[in-house]
Amino acid sequence: MIKTKLKSKKLPKFELLAPAGDYLKMQTALAYGADAVYLGIPDFSLRARINDFNLAQVRSAVAYAHGLGKRVYVTANIFAHQGHLKTLPVYLKALNKIKPDGFIIADPGVIALAKKYCPKIPIHLSTQANCTNASAAKFWQAQGVKRIVLGREVTLKEIKEIHKVVPKMELEYFIHGAMCMAYSGRCFLSKEILDRSANLGDCAQPCRWQYDTYIKAKGHEEVFELVEEKHGTYLLNSKDLCLIKYLKELKSAGVSSFKIEGRAKSVYYLANLVGIYREALDNPKEINFLKKELESKLVHRGYTNGFLLGKKAEQNIVDAHNKVAWEFCGQVEKVLGDGQLVLKVHNTLKVGDTLELISAPYKLIRFKLKAIQDYKTGATLSEAHGGSGRREVVIELGTKDKIKPLTVLRRLKK
Secondary structure, three states, X not given: OOOOOOOOOOOOXXXXXXXXXXXXXXXXXXXXXXXXXXXXXXXXXXXXXXXXXXXXXXXXXXXXXXXXXXXXXXXXXXXXXXXXXXXXXXXXXXXXXXXXXXXEEOOHHHHHHHHHXXXXXXXXXXXXXXXXXXXXXXXXXXXXXXXXXXXXXXXXHHXXXXXXXXXXXXXXXXXXXXXXXXXXXXXXXXXXXXXOOHHHOOOOOHHHOOEEEEEEEEOOEEEEEEEXXXXXXXXXXXXXXXXXXXXXHHHHHOOOEEEEXXXXXXXXXXXXXXXXXXXXXXXXXXXXXXXXXXXXXXOOXXXXXXXXXXXXXXXXXXXOOOOOOEEEEEEEEEEEEOOEEEEEEOOEEEOOOEEEEEEOOOEEEEEEOOOEEEOOOOOEEOEEEOHHHOOEEEEEOOOOOOOOOOOXXXXXXX
């Protein structure tokens, strides 16, 4: 039987919370310095399609995290319909035995059921519940909510005011990731266009598509139309949130949990984000360098401070995302010693490539790839590829640095 008791380790005052879309992403986030991860199963989570967790995997994830003295929060943040209520109690009863460290819930009815079937598991109010003021925070505190994931629309000034009114309430705030063009995710475009509901975890993200606009006559009126086009503009495409330069201010305002968005993103993206923000929280003097890394090494839609300073959010109407000179090329599976690493290849890896290894939390080791060897056969290779034919290879790091499994690498594209 798997024990899930937390190791006796003092929990941090300021928590770095990372997404976990599957088991490997969960392991990677914790390896790169996350204090906690959030995950959920598709039926009750706002990530229905790109989500590999089931109850057995949630049980294993909780045991794994607790073995490291870290935490797991389970999302049940859909807006539940009657059909969900038939199976939700069974799900909650199973989770009560698994003992995650909290539930992230938006629906008052789901909160009531969680309190009934899992009375000792803390409840965190999801950002989908749109808590944006102190009066609402007091209301939810009276309902037994331990933590509020504040809406992205809440400003720094408002965070301070909310914390002053409910000082014992834990406040969580998004510091990095995709921004929804609608108010805290209350979007109906996906449902209208493709019959995939964003509020049931199945958003197709039509706000990221390229559109053109037309004014057409309809009777005696002119009607504005939005049509998907290959040569239009990205007028609904919100820039990504990046608050790395405001961590100190958020701490002072009363935020205790710093949340990264991205359960659908890759292990490479997650390793970089968690590593960078871990370093930023622990070593603020490096923030300028770390911000440049975010801007130049990762794909993004342009960065914005969002609503934090009381300004409007920003759209990137020029392109879908930026282009970067680096790409994910592998993740360490084993360390053989003498600088030899066994990699699971992603994309492409060629002899002569310039590689960067990102050692947790965020230390860069740059080197030239001198040789590639097939791990199973020992054959010498000139290149290796990911995709369906992804293979394990051995490379020489050429350094005495101690590297751990789950470490990611990138290559400079030629």
